[in-house]
Amino acid sequence: MTAFSITERKSAFSIAPKTAKPIYAITPDDLENxxxxxxxIAAFAASAGFRADAxxxxxxxxxxxxxxxxxxxLGTNPAETPFVSGRLARLLPEGDWRFAYHAGDIAKALISFAMACYxxxxxxxxxxxxxxxxxxEGQDCEALMRTEAAVFLARDLINTxxxxxxxxxxxxxxxxxxNHYGASFSAVRGDDLLTEGFPLVHAVGRAGEKAPRVMxxxxxxxxxxxxxxxxxxxxxxxxxLDLKSAAGMGLMKKDMGGAANVMALALMIMDAGLDIDLRVIVPSVENAVAGNAFRPGDIYRSRKGLTVQIDNTDAxxxxxxxxxxxxADEYQPELLIDMATLTGAARVALGPDVPPFFTNDDAFAEKLSQASDAVDDPLWRMPLIxxxxxxxxxxxxxxxxxPSGGMAGAITAALFLKQFVSGESSWAHFDIYGHAPADRDIGPAGGEAQAIRALFETISKG
Structure with missing residues (x-):
């Protein structure tokens, strides 16, 4: 079965090795020696003044x-720029190519090229x-195409x-x-959210043109x-009703980036056939302005029974x-992960490219940090004070x-979510940005998959 895609898109990978032209990815030492x-080829490179800088x-x-x-x-230290080979997606002429030699990490070179082709x-x-x-030979083509499909899915959803x-x-x-992976799917929509126990989802989304739902x-x-x-x-x-400015609203199509990324992570899990019992839950709304919009000062009782006072409709x-x-916690999962484009405070702390995560499980945090380093999918743990x-x-x-005061916004948001997790599960919250402000070696500006490669690496190893 081919990996899921919502668009007709050819893979960046070829199955025609006999006709592929060679690429020599080298360091200055390779060139000198x-x-x-x-x-x-070496003589032509010397005559052209090629220096093998990154x-x-x-x-x-x-x-x-x-x-x-x-x-x-690749420069003098390829490990410092593991995804520089992604630039080849813009540089190479049309056709099939192969690495005849690569002085760096060939797996990262391949996936960076694929992501840059987006x-x-x-x-x-x-x-x-x-x-x-x-x-x-020796590289896992299915794993590469799985990652490619997942990253592209997240980007496509966010960019739309x-x-x-x-x-x-x-x-x-x-x-x-x-449907692609034979999974079951269900949704609770509109006023049924009230009878099925999702009052906060209903309150936030009831003013939208399309009914709010939990999928x-x-x-x-x-x-x-x-x-x-x-x-x-x-x-x-x-x-x-606490309306954003025009500038603040400009990128808000990406506010479903958490949903896009858990869907992409689910794709990787299902496509790899991991031996787990998986549930993916996506509450979906439009936070709109209308006569029935929820208001500052309103108080709602949550599914858990805790009452919440609305002091800002933009939260x-x-x-x-x-x-x-x-x-999700009622199911008593061993691992519970949530992903959300949640706070500007997280961006102030770490910028757009490094998502913070919060967790109640030190062992999970250590495994995730190791996976983050292994696959160069940057993350940073922040504290639940x-x-x-x-x-x-x-x-x-x-x-x-x-909360008033404006300080520690990413932490207080995580602490708010923590009130709705029993503590029996290993829980981790990811405050992602879901967007790349500028072109990078691994792809163009726009919607971005964040943390899913590190999370898949962690989950697949148990």
Whole structure:
């Protein structure tokens, strides 16, 4: 079975090794010692002044003047720029290519190339055909294509504008993912959320054009290790009655980035056939402005029974996650993960490229940090400071959704979510950005998959 995709997209990997042209990815030492290069290629590189700096690129002709090969520089320490080979996606001419030699980590070179081949052209003419890489013997082609598909799924979902990515569109994509892997899928929508015990999801989403909903995918072997994933699916966030500015609203199509990333992680888990009992829960809403929008000062009782005072309607993500986490926790999973584009404070602390995570499990944190380093998927653990829980208190309800003072915003948001997890599960919260502000070696600016490669590495190892 091929990995799931919501768009018709060819893989960056080729299955035509006999016709592929060679790439020599070398360091300055390789060039100086004239190792790993055919003599006539080495001579041409010397005459062209090629130095093998990181990202340097040279196309080489044959003795008959035809395109024969490419040389790519990795710099003096390839480990410092593990994804620099992604630049080849923009540099190589169309056709099939293969690494005849690579002085760095070949697996990271392959996946960085694949991720860099991504483009979002749903609303434009299709991109021109691109270069493709042959997967060499010894590399896991299925694993590479699985990661490629997952990253592209997350990016496609996040990049789609809100007029084509409302809760019903997200449900269609989620249901298609479930169907592709033979998983069960269900959804609770609209006023049924009240009778089924999701009052906070209903309150946040009832003003939206499309009905709010809680969606669930179930897959895997009963009796296996229970893993539950929860993703924030705010398909657009106006801020509600506490309206965002125009600048603050500009990127809010990405506020369903948590949902996109747990769906992508689920794709990897199901495609790999991991022996787990998987549940994926996505509460999905539009935080809109209308006569029935929830208001500052309102108080709602959550699925768990805790009452929440609304002190800012723009702190809506934690509300829908509260009901979803309570529901997920009722299943008593061994591992419970939530992902959300939750706070600007996380971006102030670590920037857009390094998501913070919070967890009640030190052993899990250590395994995840090791996986993060192994696959170069950056993460940083931040603390659950118990003393800050007092900031969540309010006089006439159990909790406030927006502590005053403006300090430690990412931590207090995580502590709010912690109130809805029993503590019996190993729980981790990821405050992701879900967006790349600029082009990088692994892809263009826009929607981004974050933390899923490290999480898959951790989950797959038990």
């Amino acid at each position: 004239q190792t790993h290069l055919p003599p006539h 990202g340097a690129f040279l196309l080489c002709p044959s003795e008959g003047g035809q395109l024969e090969a490419a040389i790519f520089g 483009s979002f052209d749903r609303y434009q003419k299709p991109a021109k055909p691109k270069a493709r890489l042959v997967v060499p 504008p809100a007029n084509d990515m409302q809760p019903d569109h997200l449900e269609a994509a989620f249901a298609a993912l479930a 669930e995918l179930r897959w895997g072997r009963k009796g296996a290790r229970k893993v539950s994933l929860v993703g924030k699916g705010v398909c657009f966030d106006t801020g509600g 809506e993500g934690r509300l829908i996650l509260a009901d979803a986490l309570t529901y 118990a003393g800050y829980e007092s900031k969540l208190k309010t006089r006439i309800a159990d909790l406030t959704n927006a």
